Amino acid sequence: QVQLVESGGGSEESGGSLRLSCSMTGYTLSRITKACVAWFRQAPGKEREKVADIAWYGEKFYADVVKGRFTISRGDNTENTVHLQMNSLKPEDTAMYYCAAGRMETSTGMWRCPNEFPYWGQGTQVTVSS
Numbered sequence: 001q002v003q004l005v006e007s008g009g010g011s012e013e014s015g016g017s018l019r020l021s022c023s024m025t026g027y028t029l030s031r032i033t034k035a036c037v038a039w040f041r042q043a044p045g046k047e048r049e050k051v052a053d054i055a056w057y058g059e060k061f062y063a064d065v066v067k068g069r070f071t072i073s074r075g076d077n078t079e080n081t082v083h084l085q086m087n088s089l090k091p092e093d094t095a096m097y098y099c100a101a102g103r104m105e106t107s108t109g110m111w112r113c114p115n116e117f118p119y120w121g122q123g124t125q126v127t128v129s130s
Contacts, residue, residue: 002026002119004099009124012089018126020084021075022099027119028079029056029101036104036113037082039072041095041126048098053113054082055104061113066093089128096123 004027008020022037029035038053052072053061060072069088075081082099100117 002101004101004119004121006097006099006121006124009097009126011127011129014089014091014128014130016089016128017085017087018089020086020097020099020124020126022082022084022101022121024080024082024101024119027101029054029074029082030079031056034104034111035101036117037099037101038113038117039082039084040098040100041093042098043092043095046095051097052084055111055113057111059111086126089126091128091130094126094128096125098123 003025005023012018029037035056036053039051040048041051042048051063051066054072071085073083099121101119102114102117104111
């Protein structure tokens with residue numbers, strides 16, 4: 001059974017930093033799973049948006065609104081954890097943050113993260129005050 005658990009959320013002042021972690025049980029970011037792990041966020045009254053993802057072979061994606069401030073990475077010496085380092089936080093980063101995982105899709109030799117992720121965590125709240 002696959003389980004994703006987020007941690008590291010909290011309250012921070014504008015300009016501060018937080019590090020989120022996604023711990024996976026029964027799943028890995030590896031050559032075996034061909035996985036993509038992503039971080040999404042959803043603020044009250046807004047649609048859910050993807051902020052970053054990381055492919056099993058290391059390629060990373062960042063949404064324009066977080067590029068240069070957020071960094072996604074796999075845990076040291078582990079395929080079961082993915083981090084999201086968030087620096088220079090802004091009030092507009094306030095949201096519930098979710099990690100999601102699923103097998104990448106391939107066509108014509110190109111890999112891409114799935115449009116629909118089968119595995120989701122319960123979320124961790126991030127609140128940034130001005």
